[in-house]
Amino acid sequence: MYDFAADSADCARSVEAGLSERLTVGGLSGPGPSAERLVAAMRHGSLEGGKRLRPLLVRQAAAIFSVPKQASLPAGLAVEMVHCYSLIHDDLPAMDDDDLRRGRPTVHKAFDDATAILAGDALLTQAFAVLSDPTCHPDPEVRVRLVAELAAGSGAGGMVGGQMRDIEGEKGGFTEDEIVTVHDMKTGALIRASVRMGAILGGADLRALSALTYYAEAAGRAFQLADDILDVTASPETMGKATGKDEVAGKQTIVARLGVDGARKMLDGIVNEAISALRTFGPKADGLRATARYFAAREK
Amino acid sequence: MYDFAADSADCARSVEAGLSERLTVGGLSGPGPSAERLVAAMRHGSLEGGKRLRPLLVRQAAAIFSVPKQASLPAGLAVEMVHCYSLIHDDLPAMDDDDLRRGRPTVHKAFDDATAILAGDALLTQAFAVLSDPTCHPDPEVRVRLVAELAAGSGAGGMVGGQMRDIEGEKGGFTEDEIVTVHDMKTGALIRASVRMGAILGGADLRALSALTYYAEAAGRAFQLADDILDVTASPETMGKATGKDEVAGKQTIVARLGVDGARKMLDGIVNEAISALRTFGPKADGLRATARYFAAREK
Numbered sequence: 001m002y003d004f005a006a007d008s009a010d011c012a013r014s015v016e017a018g019l020s021e022r023l024t025v026g027g028l029s030g031p032g033p034s035a036e037r038l039v040a041a042m043r044h045g046s047l048e049g050g051k052r053l054r055p056l057l058v059r060q061a062a063a064i065f066s067v068p069k070q071a072s073l074p075a076g077l078a079v080e081m082v083h084c085y086s087l088i089h090d091d092l093p094a095m096d097d098d099d100l101r102r103g104r105p106t107v108h109k110a111f112d113d114a115t116a117i118l119a120g121d122a123l124l125t126q127a128f129a130v131l132s133d134p135t136c137h138p139d140p141e142v143r144v145r146l147v148a149e150l151a152a153g154s155g156a157g158g159m160v161g162g163q164m165r166d167i168e169g170e171k172g173g174f175t176e177d178e179i180v181t182v183h184d185m186k187t188g189a190l191i192r193a194s195v196r197m198g199a200i201l202g203g204a205d206l207r208a209l210s211a212l213t214y215y216a217e218a219a220g221r222a223f224q225l226a227d228d229i230l231d232v233t234a235s236p237e238t239m240g241k242a243t244g245k246d247e248v249a250g251k252q253t254i255v256a257r258l259g260v261d262g263a264r265k266m267l268d269g270i271v272n273e274a275i276s277a278l279r280t281f282g283p284k285a286d287g288l289r290a291t292a293r294y295f296a297a298r299e300k
Numbered sequence: 301m302y303d304f305a306a307d308s309a310d311c312a313r314s315v316e317a318g319l320s321e322r323l324t325v326g327g328l329s330g331p332g333p334s335a336e337r338l339v340a341a342m343r344h345g346s347l348e349g350g351k352r353l354r355p356l357l358v359r360q361a362a363a364i365f366s367v368p369k370q371a372s373l374p375a376g377l378a379v380e381m382v383h384c385y386s387l388i389h390d391d392l393p394a395m396d397d398d399d400l401r402r403g404r405p406t407v408h409k410a411f412d413d414a415t416a417i418l419a420g421d422a423l424l425t426q427a428f429a430v431l432s433d434p435t436c437h438p439d440p441e442v443r444v445r446l447v448a449e450l451a452a453g454s455g456a457g458g459m460v461g462g463q464m465r466d467i468e469g470e471k472g473g474f475t476e477d478e479i480v481t482v483h484d485m486k487t488g489a490l491i492r493a494s495v496r497m498g499a500i501l502g503g504a505d506l507r508a509l510s511a512l513t514y515y516a517e518a519a520g521r522a523f524q525l526a527d528d529i530l531d532v533t534a535s536p537e538t539m540g541k542a543t544g545k546d547e548v549a550g551k552q553t554i555v556a557r558l559g560v561d562g563a564r565k566m567l568d569g570i571v572n573e574a575i576s577a578l579r580t581f582g583p584k585a586d587g588l589r590a591t592a593r594y595f596a597a598r599e600k
Contacts, residue, residue: 030457157330
């Protein structure tokens with residue numbers, strides 16, 4: 001019987017320990033020693049917090065193919081570094097201008113804007129250093145496929161492209177289809193990459209990879225929709241960040257169109273769709289099933 | 301007889317064409333189509349300009365091992381994308397706050413700060429997408445080594461770490477050794493990566509890679525020292541960007557310590573050192589020799 005609470009807590013602990021061990025002055029990729037201030041900012045922006053859902057997805061997808069937890073950790077750390085870098089840059093005054101993240105000062109508040117920009121750049125770069133290192137996986141073909149997958153999830157045709165579209169969308173005028181595209185890219189692409197990276201670590205064949213991609217795309221939509229619902233229903237104290245921001249920003253979310261009840265109904269449908277894509281995998285996919293359900297039920 | 305002017309012009313044309321062909325809404329890595337505004341900013345920050353010296357170094361190092369020009373181009377494009385992203389982020393108001401680059405408005409001036417941050421992020425990510433794609437090199441082991449090399453050159457222990465140290469150094473108080481470390485990381489690390497990537501494409505053995513690394517480290521120092529000399533001696537019109545900035549910023553450059561004549565003497569010595577590292581390679585290394593000489597002689 002899969003225990004979501006136990007596995008996600010165990011994964012979060014491993015990610016925290018792995019990031020803390022790797023993000024040190026001497027531990028970062030390059031011919032020289034990193035600057036202490038840069039490393040401190042990278043640590044501030046990535047340690048102590050976060051649900052580490054993306055590394056959990058890597059681990060759960062890899063578990064379908066019996067990949068041990070420790071063997072999927074480096075890929076999970078790489079995805080989490082990309083996620084954390086995106087938050088650091090998103091929080092900048094030129095972007096969302098947020099002072100708080102997980103209840104603590106954002107990186108540019110705790111340091112300064114220049115340091116936050118560089119810390120984000122360095123985390124993004126380090127993610128690819130982690131994936132390309134032989135400690136990530138013994139087979140260079142697997143490693144280079146992980147690199148390609150993470151680059152696809154986080155680049156101009158993925159997360160960053162979605163962020164750009166989201167900023168443009170704040171001016172309003174997006175159709176519901178366009179909103180879904182923004183969500184798919186901004187949040188979905190990295191969730192998709194996480195699941196696929198787990199599958200690649202497990203040596204999934206094309207058919208399994210395609211089923212898992214379908215799962216991941218639905219799960220990504222569920223995650224984003226749940227986020228939009230929480231933005232309306234949760235308090236800033238619960239979330240550890242400002243809420244009601246979408247309304248203030250005039251963002252055209254699905255919740256604004258369908259109302260909270262309509263959005264919740266839609267969310268349940270998407271979660272069922274995600275879970276149905278896993279039917280061929282049997283109980284080894286219980287982790288991914290539990291995470292899809294968690295996306296719909298989470299309260300922060 | 302190696303013709304530096306012809307080879308560097310040919311390389312610059314190939315890089316321009318290669319970037320223009322790849323930086324399109326449909327051509328970027330990811331599950332979705334990129335945002336038009338993002339692609340426009342990426343193009344603004346990377347097309348029409350620059351000497352494309354890093355791709356030239358990739359090509360010249362690869363030429364030692366008889367790698368055809370076209371075969372070294374994707375790796376060259378990846379390095380150039382990283383170089384261009386670093387300029388876009390460097391120019392931001394939070395960093396150097398430059399309005400002009402190569403005589404044109406910087407990306408945040410032509411677009412806005414948020415778009416410039418995202419365009420930089422997307423270029424950095426795309427560089428790794430290019431390297432991990434099978435069109436870069438048929439052997440996955442070569443591709444993943446290129447990824448590791450570029451991540452090392454551009455990350456916290458390389459270029460970005462150097463930028464952080466450079467910002468801290470503007471407050472003054474660095475010794476000459478510390479200045480050299482900043483130069484080595486900020487500019488040298490990516491030059492080092494370029495040369496080593498060419499060597500990796502060529503299947504260089506450890507001894508050849510080590511000689512080329514020595515060359516690259518000296519060439520990088522020559523490049524940065526030449527840059528610092530030009531900051532004192534050249535006009536903004538010649539450079540297409542503001543000059544005399546190091547003095548205004550109170551930057552502790554070697555030129556400030558040794559004077560222009562002393563720095564020029566030091567530069568000649570470093571170039572000779574770089575060239576002496578190439579002695580085992582014969583005429584196939586004439587390209588790299590010419591580039592080292594060019595670094596010392598360039599007038600912009």
